[in-house]
Amino acid sequence: MRNIWIVLGAIFLIIGLVIFGNQVVLMVKESLKYGIPTTDLLPLIALNMIRDIPLILSLSLFLAIILAVNKFYKDSEAIVMNSLGVGDKHFMVFIQPVVLPIFIFILLLTTLVVPWTKQQKSLIMSHSDATSEFAFIRQKEFQKFKGGDIVFYANKVKDGTEGIQQTMEEVFIYALANGEPIIILAKEAQKYTNLDTNSAYLRLKDGVRYHGFPGDTNKRILNFDLYDLQIVDGEQRQDNIVFAQTESKSMIDLLYSNDSKDTAEFQWRISQPLSIFILSFLGVLLGKASPRGGKNLGLLFGVAIFILYNNALMVAKSTLEHGEISAWIGLWWVHLLVFFIIVLLYGYRHEKLSTAWRFLLRKV
Structure with missing residues (x-):
């Protein structure tokens, strides 16, 4: 757990500096392009940073678990514990005191803080549009x-x-x-x-x-x-306004709404912290390695899986917003698919799938 906390802090700091620095550059360019007042620039940057914390923290924790478990195996400590009957399922339980506080923190961010930040950002942008509606055209500049x-x-x-x-x-x-x-x-x-x-x-x-x-x-x-x-x-501007209103709604309003966009937004907010638990189980399996094996392979797989996981959630969210799938299916099928992959990987690692297959063949 100590190793996870240390690696988590280091990864969060590195990724955060890269993404937050990029946010500052983009907001400065946007302010120059659309004439956003300087007084509104720093609040907008801060609100964008708060919005991105759940995603950065999820990725940082996932990679930290992979690296910490990998080090556990590289030092042969996990090998000794495996010989005593302590395996992957025990490690999945041991890391939960780290995963649970971060799950609660991200849940509070996605359900309370991030919607508030998006509401504040919408108010600032509306104020900027009102004050600079005719003021963003500059003299002697293309x-x-x-x-x-x-x-x-x-x-x-x-x-x-x-x-x-x-x-x-x-x-x-x-x-x-x-x-x-x-x-x-x-x-x-x-x-x-x-x-x-x-x-x-x-x-x-x-x-x-x-x-x-x-x-x-x-x-x-x-x-x-x-x-x-x-x-x-004007149609594009109106679409942006409607989208901002949906993102800034409270969880209660989203829960009792029959609109497909509201349902998609509700499931999206729940999905971000839920993915923390699912990825923590997967991180233990990806971190498992032999002392002589490559130490970066699991990390590369982890980054690829994280990107595919989040892209699949965004695709499912967009599909639900357009009413192309049922709300009962919604974004949940993505979580179930990843969890099923974890079960298959666990069964493959512990040869439970081959045992079950041989048992079925004998019955046949």
Whole structure:
């Protein structure tokens, strides 16, 4: 147990530094891209870190069990204990005083803390959207919208009242419409939101629109007084809002809801701590090795299984959200499948499967 705690702390520190550092970089890029205020940046980074703790802690514990049990066998201590009748099933019980506190901690995180963090993040992002709805366009800087399909440049940007309304002058836009390049030059532009569709537009004034590049044989030129260009899709924005509302609901609301998305979110929150117990049993089996065997093989298998396990849970969650499977099947089939693999591996290691097979053949 002491070895597991020590290795767990070391692995959590290493993985945490990598992931949390990546979160800081991504949030800074996102703040520059969408104009998130600096005062909201640090809270968003902290909330994202809390959100990722259950996954990092689960992986760290799983790898720590594999390494601790592997060291137990490498030092031949487990070999001696095996000869005294203490085997894998006993080791699975011995590590539970480490697994149980982490299970309770992750359960509290996934059911109480993480939904609260997602709710707070949604409030901060909503506040940022409200305050910077017309304030994320910057002067003399090329900016991309719609995944790079639209490139925008304004030579002058004038803020209106409290920075909410902006007027852009000497505007250049490159866009793709049905795969065809469009270049737009306008003297003035303003950004506004259609309240019915929740889509964001640029209203361009006194400009020229070129279909095709200069020099192309098939080129069209259009002069306009007013021209509206969509830069944010309202349907996609609404989907993100609905998704955030589901993630921030309480466990009681999710339990009594008949919506498939709520059911998937409820099972997902339970699945993360439940996987801790299942992976702890598997970790003991993967950590078992001979003194002369390779010490990293079980670790490599462990990382691969952890990735496949979590990906299968996410696929099952997505399938349940779309109503393609029953809630009774939901995410539970993934846990049952992994547990069945553990039983097969345990039976193979202890030759119980071959014994049962020979017994069935004799009966036949």
